[in-house]
Amino acid sequence: MKTIQTLAELATYVGQDVAVSPWIEITQEQINQFAQATGDHQWIHVDVERAKAGPFGGPIAHGFLTLSLIPRFFESSFHIVESGMGVNYGLNKVRFLDPVPVGSRLRARLKLLKCEPIDRNGVQMTWEVAVEREGSSKLACVAESISRRYP
Numbered sequence: 001m002k003t004i005q006t007l008a009e010l011a012t013y014v015g016q017d018v019a020v021s022p023w024i025e026i027t028q029e030q031i032n033q034f035a036q037a038t039g040d041h042q043w044i045h046v047d048v049e050r051a052k053a054g055p056f057g058g059p060i061a062h063g064f065l066t067l068s069l070i071p072r073f074f075e076s077s078f079h080i081v082e083s084g085m086g087v088n089y090g091l092n093k094v095r096f097l098d099p100v101p102v103g104s105r106l107r108a109r110l111k112l113l114k115c116e117p118i119d120r121n122g123v124q125m126t127w128e129v130a131v132e133r134e135g136s137s138k139l140a141c142v143a144e145s146i147s148r149r150y151p
Contacts (some may be wrong), residue, residue, distance in 0.1 A: 019077035
């Protein structure tokens with residue numbers, strides 16, 4: 001895990017890859033829980049037997065499940081010592097480029113695109129989050145995530 005001391009130091013990383021998260025395994029249980037939480041029970045996610053005969057050869061994670069891992073990728077990749085709070089602010093671009101079969105391991109490469117001062121001595125950051133699937137040459141997801149940090 002990368003340690004960054006201050007929000008001002010964070011701004012020196014604009015245009016650079018800041019961190020790579022640890023791998024996270026995607027389980028059928030996670031997919032089922034996500035389906036329950038969101039009401040998205042499409043068979044390609046939750047019906048294991050039917051999904052085996054489907055286009056992906058088995059169940060796949062919801063795209064939004066993959067997207068929802070972004071806070072976990074950040075939390076496990078770097079720590080800003082002099083930051084008391086962070087909040088999600090939104091997303092600019094999101095693309096789901098390759099399916100994520102059950103049992104896949106995902107990680108994210110985090111590139112800081114922008115870091116701008118905001119009120120309350122905070123910063124607004126725009127990140128490129130490139131979600132990789134172990135063993136695949138294609139990205140599973142790429143997104144521009146906007147977040148804010150405060151001292």
